[in-house]
Amino acid sequence: MTSTALELQGISKSFDGFQALTEADFSARWGEVHALLGENGAGKSSLMNIAAGLYAPEAGRMLVDDNLVQLGGPRDAARHHIGMVHQHFKLVKPFTVAENIMLGHPLASGEGSHRKRLAQLEAQIQAKAQALGFDIDPRQRTERLSIAEQQRVEILKVLLAGARILILDEPTAVLTDQEAERLLSTVHALARSGAAVILVTHKMADVKTYADRVTVMRGGRTVKTVDPRQVAVAELVQLTVGDSVAAAVRDERSPVGEARLRVRGLRTPQAGGRRALDGVDLTLHAGQIYGLAGVGGNGQSELAAALLGLDDRIEGDIQLEGFGDLKAASTSERRVLQVAAIPADRYGIALAGALSVAENFGIGQVHEGRYGPVWRLDRARMQADARDAVAAFDVQGVRNLDQKAALLSGGNAQKLVLAREFGRMPRIVLAHSPSRGLDVRAGAEVHARLLAARDAGAAVLLISEDLDEVLALADRVGVMTRGRIVAEFDQPADRQSIGQAMVHHS
Incomplete structure (x- = not known):
């Protein structure tokens, strides 16, 4: 076996006249975790999509095990044992775990009845999941899984299809600290067993803790490959953005104004024996950022949907000062009322891509x-x-x-x-995971806008599973578990106390 698993040399690619990649280089070795770092738009995903067979390069070449290859698509990549887990999962929600995995598995076209082949695959899933430390039920419908569980299904899907070169695009962007640590420890062990793992990420802590090497990209070009243990975080940031990025600073002295939004007894219809929201109470004040922390899957997404007017089945009150029940407000009325909406799904909800x-x-x-x-x-x-x-x-x-x-x-x-x-300056800002998947510079700009809105007198709700983000921005912190806000803390808040509230009430 050669030491180099995957090598991309002089790769160039353009889209609609835009040069996304210019003579980019990258290589990953067997047995290592190799991080790929860069700002949004730096070309990281484009380069890895070429490695996964989704795009064809306009110049350059690709080698697997030192052998020149030309990929005609993802199936060709799979034949060369390359698998990619994308930031936005590609699962069929009504299908079970096993049915989703079968879509890219050799058993899909094997001999025997569909039921028999599915049973064989379920056994393989259980064995592989156990080996990786994943708790996955092959017969569970994907739509009922948490984000972390869906990600594990995606990883199982590519590994069971034979992938030994594993590309993970922003794998911890939607995970809590504990989930991210568990996942990265798993893929680190996978690399040590002989696989090659490529980690596309913006998180410096992940790079410093888990990567053996890191390649930095900027403007569609490869800047440098370094040993993350030999360079400081400040140097990695400098390589990534080209200049320093000022972190947003929360002003401790900002006065808190009147109550702008009062939420009382918010509930969703009961489903599967429980309610996603089970009596949420919170108050947003002018000139304050209220940060809502919690382990994913405890009602944060449902609360965001309720406040953004995306779910009309909600019980309870959402009273906007000077207006009344916000649930009754149309989209145009919300704009007149200066309610700013920043959903977590920027492509699916916030923007119309076409x-x-x-x-x-x-x-x-x-x-x-x-x-x-x-x-x-x-x-x-x-x-x-x-x-x-x-x-x-x-x-x-x-x-x-x-x-x-x-x-x-x-x-x-x-x-x-x-x-x-x-x-125009909003009076209410409802932001759900506003910096998820963003690089250092873009994340800092988002944070600066939220702080500016607060300093101008807006009442800001920040829902985020990134506890660092909540602690950096929030004036008051709430913890959400099992569809309720179970604890609140004024800043400066104790991280350990917040963590205990997140765990002990779940």
């Missing part, structure tokens, strides 16, 4: 009549407003305002959402 950058920005003011009647929109004015907003919020990767929003990287897509929602 629409242009200008349309995604302007849609926030269409109902107010700023661009005239909907049957004859003033697109020139919309484009002018979008152009100013793109510049003001530093939305990179916008070659023209007519390009589809789906072509923006994660960080720049989030900046476009912020540009629209903060186009």
Whole structure:
């Protein structure tokens, strides 16, 4: 066996005239965890998508075990034992775990009845899951699994299909500290057993703790490959962004104003013997960031959906000062009331990927009549407003305002959402995992916008499973478990006490 598992040499790739990769290089060895670090839009995912057979390079070459290969698609990559777990999971939610895994498994076209082949696969899943320390029921429907469990299914899917070169794209972006530690310890052990693991990440702590080597990319080019144990975090940040990034600083002296939003007795319909929300009470004050922490799957997503008006089955009260029941407010009324919405799913909910950058920005003011009647929109004015907003919020990767929003990287897509929602200073900000999957610079810019909104008098709710983010920004911290807020802390809050509340009430 050669020491080099995968090598990419001089890779170039463009999309719609945009040069995503320029002569990028990367190599991973058998038996190592190799981290790939860079800002959003640096080309990391594009390079790994080429390694996984999803994109074809326009220049350069790829070697597996020192043998030149040309991939015609993901099936070719699988034949070369390459498997990729994407940041946005590719699971069929109504299917069981075993049915999802069978989609990419050799047993899918094997001999015997479907039921017999499925039973064989279920046994394989149980054996592999046990070896990896995963607690997975092969017969459980995927839609009932937590985010962490769905990720384990994706890993099982590629490993059972024969992958020995495992690419993980932002694997800890949606996990709690404990879940992330468990996952990375597992893949580290997998590498030590002889596999090659490529970790695409923004988290410096993950790189320093688990990676044997780290390659930094910037602007579609490879900058440098270093031993993370031999370099400081500050140097990695410098390599990643090219200059220093100022962290957002929470002003301890910010005064707290009147209660802007009161939530009382919020409940979802009972399903499967329990309620996702089971009596949520909280109050948001002007000039305050209320940070809601908790282990994933304890009702945070359902609370965000209720407050954002995405679920009309909610029981209880959401009273907005000066208006009344926010549940009764239409989308256009919410905008008039200056309620800013930053959902966790920026591509699925916050943006319409098939629409242009200008349309995604302007849609926030269409109902107010700023661009005239909907049957004859003033697109020139919309484009002018979008152009100013793109510049003001530093939305990179916008070659023209007519390009589809789906072509923006994660960080720049989030900046476009912020540009629209903060186009005028909001009175209420509802933010769910606003910096999930973002690099150091983009995350710092998001945090700065939330702090600026608070300092201007907005009441901000920050729902995040990243406890570091909550502690860095929040003036008051709540802990959510089993659909309720079970504890609250004023800053400076004790991290251990918050952690105990998260665990002991679950």
